[in-house]
Structures are given as structure tokens and as C-alpha cells.
Amino acid sequence: MVWLEVAAGHAADRVGLNVARPLLLGNVRGQMRALLEKRLPTYAALATHRVGTDTRTPEQVADAVLDAVADLVLPTAHTGAATRTGIATRTCLEVHAETPYTVQVGPGVLDRVASLVGDTRRVAVLHPPVLRDVAGRIAGEIAAETLLIELPDGEEAKTVTVLADCWDRLAAAGFTRSDLVIGLGGGATTDLAGFVAASWLRGVRFLNLPTTVLAMVDAAVGGKTGINIGAGKNLVGAFHEPIGVLCDTDVLRTLEPRELRSGMAEVVKCGFIADPQILDLVEGDVAGGLAPASDLQTEVIRRGIAVKARVVTGDLRERTSTADRIGREQLNYGHTLAHAIEQREHFHWRHGEAISVGMVFVAEVARRLGLIDEALVARHRTLLGAVGLPVRYEAEAWPELRATMALDKKNRGDTLRLVVLRGLGDPTIAEGVDEDLLAEAYAATCR
Known part of the structure; x- marks a missing residue:
């Protein structure tokens, strides 16, 4: 049972304010809010999956529903996955904070980027040097005008200087509030990309593509974004939730042992x-x-993300x-x-x-x-x-x-x-x- 979640205001906008529906006569927004409050307990009791619809197109909602039930309907075969069964499945975890979104975990989930980008006109992909080829491949798979912004490695990316350079690049490319920022990389990259999105025009959409264990379990989920200053780490930032997170476990095979060990701390x-x-x-x-990408590692990553999702759903800020x-x-x-x-x-x-x-x-x-x-x-x-x-x-x-x-x-x-x-x-x-x-x-x- 899939619950398509929608805020009362969005629901009223969709049906219109001059609609002749018996249950919505009078103040449409007020009636819609009252109906939702009355029905929410029933929806919550029956739903086995939840999909947020406020910021998604109908096509994106359909894709999210398919992703949510994929493990129940048709597991994804993936010959490169290190699994005991030979069948690798993708898991979807819903984060129900201020703006619900889905975290997809499993081999090959980067193939979902195009569906999340949709018909967005311009997309900026922020990435470290080591992921230059992956960023280029993503740019070739989406229809949008793509701006590739290469960042310094690690925490060196999380500075005021790099942030200002990203703003200048977005301005030169004509980015508006309807455009999208993608963070492709480890935790430092997703932190910086999220803050670029949060601060550009006071907030544009962004998508997280974490490529390390640490980023998947912690940095890319939950809407915390920020940079470092001389006085300390992450002292400047904002809460800004992504439209989605794609944790492709295949990319973990490229990580050095030290990076894998570091991620296991989270x-x-x-x-x-x-x-x-x-x-x-x-x-x-x-x-x-x-x-990397073993059954066990994938399972503990999924469990870690589930903990994070559960906590931030109850207390985003x-x-x-x-x-x-x-x-x-x-x-x-x-x-x-x-x-x-x-x-x-x-x-x-x-x-x-x-x-x-x-x-x-x-x-x-x-x-x-x-x-x-x-x-x-x-x-x-x-x-x-x-x-x-x-x-x-x-x-x-x-x-x-x-x-x-x-x-x-x-x-x-x-x-x-x-x-x-x-x-x-x-x-x-x-x-x-x-x-x-x-x-x-x-x-x-x-x-």
C-alpha cells in the first residue's frame, strides 16, 4: 500500500479553488486541511510505503512508486554485485521531514539521475577531480544544459573562496530558481553543494549523489549543509533538504581502504x-x-541511513x-x-x-x-x-x-x-x- 503524501496547500492548488466538489464547498484550503487531518491516521496505519509528491512531477512520482516497491515486485539483477544470492536489490528509504524525499541504496542507482532531473533546464554538477569522468557521464545522460564545477579534494572544498567561485559560475551560466545543483562525491562535496544550493537565490533544488560510505550514511542525508572557517568546522551553513539521494554501492569499489574504514565510523x-x-x-x-559493495556492507549502510532518516524526520533542525x-x-x-x-x-x-x-x-x-x-x-x-x-x-x-x-x-x-x-x-x-x-x-x- 503506497501513500502519496501531499501538503494541504499543494492539494488545494491541484484541485483548484473554484471546484464544485461536495466535500470541498466553501473554504477549499480549510476543508482540504480538515479532511487530511481526519484521514491521516488511517493512511498512516495502512501504508507500507510513502512517497512525497509536493515537489515531484507525475512522472517522478510514478518512478518513486516503482522504486519503493521494486524489491517486492522485481529484484534488479546485477552481475557485478558482490552478493551471496547473485541478485542485488535496491532499497528505498523515505525521509519525512519538512520536504519528503527518497534515499535509494544499491548497485547501479545512478541510473535514476535522469528521472530526478526531469525537464529541468540547467543543472550544475559539483564534483572532485577524481570523479571527473563520472560527472561527464552523468552530463551526457541528462537532457539539461549541464555546468560541471570541479572542486578541490576533501575539506579544502568547504571554504568561502570555493563557495564564492561556485556562485560566480552559477551567475555566469544564468542559473535561476527553477534549476538544479547536484553534489557528486564524498561528505565534503555534498556539504558544499548543498550550501551552494541553499544560498543561491535564497534556495534552489539540489540532488545528492554520495560516493563514500561516510557520505551515504551521514553527510548526504538530513539536509545539513555548510562550510568551514578558521574558527572551526561547519560553523557556517544552513538546513536545506535535497530532492533525493542516490547511494550507488558500485562506486564504493573505487575507494581506498582508509576511506572505507573512515566511513565505518559513522x-x-x-x-x-x-x-x-x-x-x-x-x-x-x-x-x-x-x-566494498558486499552484502554485509550494503546492509549496515542501509541500517545506518535508516537511523539517520528516522532521527531527522522527528527533528530536522x-x-x-x-x-x-x-x-x-x-x-x-x-x-x-x-x-x-x-x-x-x-x-x-x-x-x-x-x-x-x-x-x-x-x-x-x-x-x-x-x-x-x-x-x-x-x-x-x-x-x-x-x-x-x-x-x-x-x-x-x-x-x-x-x-x-x-x-x-x-x-x-x-x-x-x-x-x-x-x-x-x-x-x-x-x-x-x-x-x-x-x-x-x-x-x-x-x-
């Missing part, structure tokens, strides 16, 4: 905060979890965390220290490497607060170490790292706020933790 994070089965799966077959309930901030587990390490290392450390150390640190904090036991702390160290990620950092760096942590986005005033666990899959916020306890936890992290 996957493991999702296991600690929300889906412990991820931890069981990776612990049971670490090599399989690191094997990080506004719902309270003393008893944590919203989107839980996705920052391990990130407070991680961002400080990245800053100190001038972004030569991979994001996932820094997160790994950050997770061990907050586990040590939680144990000293009496929230978790030593066994769960040890599980952090053991699993992250088995994946090949660092679990300690330089002891003498604490004063510098602590000063950088004071600028963390979760802070309120001068109060440091850390995401910690009360147990496996049970995150919360720890505020105003004693400075001596923090220093002790960091020292334990470095041993």
Missing part, C-alpha cells in the same frame, strides 16, 4: 546510539563489513532535545571532540578517524558519570580498533582541544553539551560536566 556510531544489530553484524564479520529526550543532536555522538581533532590536524585526519576517538572519549565520560559500565567502553575500543580506526590521541593536546570544543554547535552559552550513552542505543545530553572529569576521561582515552 556506521558504528549508528549502532551505538540506535541500532545495536549493526554492531553485532560488524563484529561478526569485520572483513565483510569493510568489503536540532530543536527538540530536552533533559529526557534527545533529538537530532544524538547524531553528533563523538563529534564534539572529533571536530576539534580535525581542526588541530588541519583536516589531514579523516572525519571518521576523528569520530572514532571522539566516541571513545564520550564513552569514558559516560562511565565516569555512572551512566554505562566498563564493558560498553571496552566494546567501543575493541570494535573501532578491529575496523582499523584510531582509538586514542595525543595526551598533551587536551588544552587546545578543549578550547576548540567551546565553539561546538551544541553548546548553549558557556555550557559544553556532550552526547553520551545511558546504555546501548540510549543516547542523552550531558551538560556542564565537571572539567576535572572531562580531563580525566580524555587522559583515559589517550592510554
Whole structure:
């Protein structure tokens, strides 16, 4: 059962304001809103799949429906996929935040780009040098006028200078609000592309094509976009949701081992905060979890995306965390220290490497607060170490790292706020933790 979701305002626009329908007599928008509110519980109870229609053409809605039920109707054969069955299927995950969209995961899903672009007149594809050929291939498969914008590698792309250059390129090409930006690459590329789209003409549509494990599980989903400045990472940005995300697992075969290990940090994070089965799966077959496009890697990526989708659906803009309930901030587990390490290392450390150390640190904090036991702390160290990620950092760096942590986005005033666990899959916020306890936890992290 597929639920075609539509906002009341869009529904009223589609039927018209002077329509002679008995149920819509009088104030069409008001009647439509009342009908939707009355029927929503029934729709939610019956639907097995949801497809947002507000920003899609009829053809795009039809494609989204087919994608949503593809696994039930006709699995996609793909001879290049490393699977046990020889049949690789594509999974669709719906993100129901302010503007619903679909995340498609599986081999070959980049063939869906043209259907999402539709009849858009102009498309800008932002990509790193290593994906020049892929970007060119995408340009050849869509009907739109295509502007290819090559970005610096990694975090070097997330600067004011690069951002301004992208604006200049869009202006020279005559991009309007009806045009589209595509981010093709890792997390830094999708962060930058999303912010270009969010800031150009105060917001144009954009499509994410993540090509790393980390980008698929974290950066490309959820609508966070931004750049870095001298004072810290991701301090300038906006919430701007994509029209869709295509996670083509085939491209993971091109990644070097270090990049695959880094991405697994975000996957493991999702296991600690929300889906412990991820931890069981990776612990049971670490090599399989690191094997690009394998069944196991695809499954834990899908589970990680599902965690992210579920969290951002309930709290897109990080506004719902309270003393008893944590919203989107839980996705920052391990990130407070991680961002400080990245800053100190001038972004030569991979994001996932820094997160790994950050997770061990907050586990040590939680144990000293009496929230978790030593066994769960040890599980952090053991699993992250088995994946090949660092679990300690330089002891003498604490004063510098602590000063950088004071600028963390979760802070309120001068109060440091850390995401910690009360147990496996049970995150919360720890505020105003004693400075001596923090220093002790960091020292334990470095041993």
C-alpha cells in the first residue's frame, strides 16, 4: 500500500479553488486541511510505503512508486554485485521531514539521475577531480544544459573562496530558481553543494549523489549543509533538504581502504546510539563489513541511513532535545571532540578517524558519570580498533582541544553539551560536566 503524501496547500492548488466538489464547498484550503487531518491516521496505519509528491512531477512520482516497491515486485539483477544470492536489490528509504524525499541504496542507482532531473533546464554538477569522468557521464545522460564545477579534494572544498567561485559560475551560466545543483562525491562535496544550493537565490533544488560510505550514511542525508572557517568546522551553513539521494554501492569499489574504514565510523556510531544489530553484524564479520559493495556492507549502510532518516524526520533542525529526550543532536555522538581533532590536524585526519576517538572519549565520560559500565567502553575500543580506526590521541593536546570544543554547535552559552550513552542505543545530553572529569576521561582515552 503506497501513500502519496501531499501538503494541504499543494492539494488545494491541484484541485483548484473554484471546484464544485461536495466535500470541498466553501473554504477549499480549510476543508482540504480538515479532511487530511481526519484521514491521516488511517493512511498512516495502512501504508507500507510513502512517497512525497509536493515537489515531484507525475512522472517522478510514478518512478518513486516503482522504486519503493521494486524489491517486492522485481529484484534488479546485477552481475557485478558482490552478493551471496547473485541478485542485488535496491532499497528505498523515505525521509519525512519538512520536504519528503527518497534515499535509494544499491548497485547501479545512478541510473535514476535522469528521472530526478526531469525537464529541468540547467543543472550544475559539483564534483572532485577524481570523479571527473563520472560527472561527464552523468552530463551526457541528462537532457539539461549541464555546468560541471570541479572542486578541490576533501575539506579544502568547504571554504568561502570555493563557495564564492561556485556562485560566480552559477551567475555566469544564468542559473535561476527553477534549476538544479547536484553534489557528486564524498561528505565534503555534498556539504558544499548543498550550501551552494541553499544560498543561491535564497534556495534552489539540489540532488545528492554520495560516493563514500561516510557520505551515504551521514553527510548526504538530513539536509545539513555548510562550510568551514578558521574558527572551526561547519560553523557556517544552513538546513536545506535535497530532492533525493542516490547511494550507488558500485562506486564504493573505487575507494581506498582508509576511506572505507573512515566511513565505518559513522556506521558504528549508528549502532551505538540506535541500532545495536549493526554492531553485532560488524563484529561478526569485520572483513565483510569493510568489503566494498558486499552484502554485509550494503546492509549496515542501509541500517545506518535508516537511523539517520528516522532521527531527522522527528527533528530536522536540532530543536527538540530536552533533559529526557534527545533529538537530532544524538547524531553528533563523538563529534564534539572529533571536530576539534580535525581542526588541530588541519583536516589531514579523516572525519571518521576523528569520530572514532571522539566516541571513545564520550564513552569514558559516560562511565565516569555512572551512566554505562566498563564493558560498553571496552566494546567501543575493541570494535573501532578491529575496523582499523584510531582509538586514542595525543595526551598533551587536551588544552587546545578543549578550547576548540567551546565553539561546538551544541553548546548553549558557556555550557559544553556532550552526547553520551545511558546504555546501548540510549543516547542523552550531558551538560556542564565537571572539567576535572572531562580531563580525566580524555587522559583515559589517550592510554
